[in-house]
Amino acid sequence: MATVAKRMAWWKRDLLFFAALIAGIFAVWWLLEYMAAWWPAMNYFNRIIILIGINITLAVSLNIISGHAGQFSLGHAGFMATGAYFSAYLTVTFFDPYLRRFEGTPWLHGVLSNVALIIAILAAALVSAIMGYIVGLPSLRLRGDYLAIVTLGFGEIIRVLILNIEAVGAARGLPDVPGWSNFFWVFFFAALTILISVRLINSSVGRAFLAVREDQIAAEAMGVDTTRYKVKAFIIGSSLAGVAGALYAHYVAYLNPEMFKFIRSFEVIVMVVLGGLGSITGSIVSAIVLTILPEALRQVKELRMIIYSIMLVVLMLTRPQGLFGRKELWDFLPKRKDRIPDEARDEGHADDGQQR
Amino acid sequence: MQTLLQNLANGVALGAIYALIALGYTMVYGILRLINFAHGDVFMIGAFVGYYGGRYYAANYGGSSLAGAAIVMLLSMIICGALGYVIERVAYRPLRNAPRIASLITAIGVSFLLEYGGQFVFGPDPKFFPTLVEKERYIVAGSITMTNYDFIVLGVALAFMGLLQYIVYGTKLGRAMRAVSFNFETAALMGIPVNRIISMTFVIGSMLAAVGGILFGLKYPKIEPLMGIMPGLKAFVAAVLGGIGNVPGAVIGGLLIGIIESFVGGSPISQYREAIAFVILIAILLFRPSGLFGKYEPEKV
Secondary structure, three states, X not given: OOOOOOOOOHHXXXXXXXXXXXXXXXXXXXXXXXXXXXXXXXXHHHHHHHHHHXXXXXXXXXXXXXXXXXXXXXXXXXXXXXXXXXXXXXXXHHHHHHHHHHHHOHHHHHHXXXXXXXXXXXXXXXXXXXXXXXXXXXXOOXXXXXXXXXXXXXXXXXXXXXXXXXXXXXXXXXOOOOOOOOHHHHHHHHHHHHHHHXXXXXXXXXXXXXXXXXXXXXXXXXXXXXXXXHHHHHHHHHHHHHHHHHHHHHHHOOEOHHHHOHHHHHHHHHHHHHHOOOOHHHXXXXXXXXXXXXXXXXXXXXXXXXXXXXXXHHHHHHOOOOOOOOOOHHHHOOOOOOOOOHHHOXXXXXXXXXXX | XXXXXXXXXXXXXXXXXXHHHHHHHHHHHHHHXXXXXXXXXXXXXXXXXXXXXXXXXXXXXXXOOHHHHHHHHHHHHHHHHHHHHHHHHHHHHHHOOOOHHXXXXXXXXXXXXXXXXXXXXXXXXXXXOOOOOOOOEEEEOOOEEEEHHHHHHHXXXXXXXXXXXXXXXXXXXXXXXXXXXXXXXXXHHOOOOHHHHHHHHHHHHHHHHHHHHHHHHHHOOEEOOOOOHHHHHHHHHHHHHHOOOOHHHHHHHHHHHHHHHHHHHOOOOHHHHHHXXXXXXXXXXXXXXXXXXXXXXXXXX
């Protein structure tokens, strides 16, 4: 194994990876639309697939906070609501009326609506990040259960605030949000979230997150500024939740504060814990399973949520550490024999996430 | 001034109910360090047992009387006590040595199960709680309206709180409970049956929740399967406010939350009523994380 080829620089690999990914998403999107064209039932499945993408973004972003940095947050719905409402407010009051001028030329309208969507999503990410900072800074001095209940409280406060803002429809909800998000953007941002998460965990920041999770006092003794890293995790996680919220808002085209009750936060934390705290692929798999499960149980109507909750309890009792524990999916595969030995890897922080 | 006193009177009755629920939270948290999210739903079950029990009693023995109300309350306490035992035995005990977050998720799961199970069994539409006792209005101190319900709620709640205080500080069971909450292993070495004590804690806490459920149904007669969520959360806030694990603290915390909520409800910012408990929670955790009456516990390595 002496002649191991030097690896590509990490950003080159990422660029290649992303080019392939975008092409892949486009191909799958086209395929799904094509199928929906001659099989109408496919529209229903497409809807579920979109929701899966949004839930993956939510679960993976919460996994950064709860799984990697070990801070138990029950307020994810609040950050999602922030992103959803802010972006929807932007598009409904500014972008959409402006874009109506271009309805005559559909291609221009199409391009501009995508641009507007991206601006709205980025704005949502920014505002949710600020909200994460505001919430995180005071509450992250607390730990464990207290943090959980405070974040839950903040989530509810955000919801009650939205409930009283007339500009976004208050209790009536915000109708007529343009339905601009689509399969491509949902999965583009899901992939981006996963990439950020993987890159983060293999960076010095991510190592600091793990140190804080494993033993806060020891981490502090080793010179890790624990509060700073906890706030960092919070900001990153909540801004990505804001992105998910923005995508959701522009997919369902109608917002109501009822959508962001703390039950929603519970759903996301359940995905993360069930997948295994700290396991990125675990979060993804359980986001997929827990989005499909309630839909698949739709035939049994009233019993649906009862079965869901019983399965939740039983799964937790049989596997308290979650489906994957802290492992990633590929940790279960047999080890490759031609794996690059550790000492040959000159850029330790830049491996592709296969070593944890 | 009149409205102020009126709000105070309303708030005390509401706060007494929060306090009863908060006691269950504080006891369980004090021993297991677990936020028992299902506790608010046990409270809901208590109210529904009261609903069916009260209707059955009224149909078979006619009318409404204090004795009937007492019987219904006892029935509700027995059923909820059994429910609390089963929840602990099935959902929490197997996970006692697992990471705490796992039992938190099962707590959420059990809570969902009770809510959706309640919707399935009782139906999702609100029900009107039967009048267990005839309502009487009194005009107190000028123009403050109070009903006999307010006095019943306050009296019953205070009686049960006193009883609990006696159990915890005056009996062998209470001493064992305090020992277990201090340290599991040491308590076990001293010959205390830890599992049985924890079960008893759940049974007592759930019984108090049942009392809270009946009183809530009496005072606010519209009950539905999701009614336990918000009072449950607010009661937890009350427990934290008073210093979690502290029995008198939970009572004071519950009363405070009830009164403050009632004042906010009668003020110009009444639309923020639902959020005020959480604002209090955040303020208290920032300035006095151990609660009003809690002991400060420095962190050990």
